[in-house]
Amino acid sequence: MTNLQEEMLKAAGLTEDNFRKPKVTEIDRIKANVDFLAMLNGVELEVSGDE
Numbered sequence: 323m324t325n326l327q328e329e330m331l332k333a334a335g336l337t338e339d340n341f342r343k344p345k346v347t348e349i350d351r352i353k354a355n356v357d358f359l360a361m362l363n364g365v366e367l368e369v370s371g372d373e
Contacts, residue, residue, distance in 0.1 A: 323331075323338070331337065360367050 357367070
């Protein structure tokens with residue numbers, strides 16, 4: 323990263339972490355797929371308190 327880019331990040335209040343992709347686990351992908359399929363089928367999922 324150039325000095326100009328670093329200065330622009332600091333001026334905007336951002337860090338390099340703002341541009342890194344978040345790590346997604348396989349469990350996150352499965353939950354997202356379940357939520358998506360439930361939405362498509364109009365099913366309401368019950369949310370337990372242990373998440």
